[in-house]
Amino acid sequence: MKRDDAKAELVSHMRSLRAFALSLTRNSAQADDLVQDTVLKAWTNFDKFQEGTNMRAWLFTILRNTFYSQRRKVAREVEDGDGAMVEKLSVKPAHDGRLQMNDFRMALDTLPAEQREVLILVGALQYSYEEAAEVCGVKVGTVKSRLNRGREAISMAMGLAEGEELEMTDASTRAVVNASRT
């Protein structure tokens, strides 16, 4: 693969790379640094990329491996990217009764990165279980398990229970409804 072609395709994946990095780091500055590291690694290791295969998946693999490698290095530091850890305590109430993207984002942020990446790959990008397993370097069963746990956690955080309709209410309303049931 020619360098010019490689660069052109790399550039075409930059926005997806950054969105994937944001889903892992939940912090724009860290995401930008992560994308930069990923691009540099990819650029200097393009000989390892098999032409004709999925470059975006290859880049995602580099990115998530870099993310987890860096995270292990700073494992002893307390992370609180953009206040995300604080938000783990609860989902803030929204101000209307419909599904709120802010609520959803906060629910997503409470999940472990291992679940978030699978949710993004399979849920958002429609990767197959096998493709997601390859990107994440885990077994297909692990992907399914993380996906189910992630979806279940979001359902719980958003107040969705089995048998409920999909009209997602805000936390304040849920509190009132739940109180009236007891």
Next chain:
Amino acid sequence: MTVPNRPNNAKINAQIDENLRRVFEEDAATDMPPQLLELLEKLESVEVPPGLGPRSDDGEGSL
């Protein structure tokens, strides 16, 4: 422990997936920061380890 994919769960999962797509698309739609644009501009000047550069035999990029 995994959660069985009951019919109602399937509806909820579809809603969750739709929102995951929206989250990803919103994040992907944000402007690229100058730091990354500058990196792309200078990418050709990044030193590639020996053996990974253009082939000397045919002049093609060897990636």
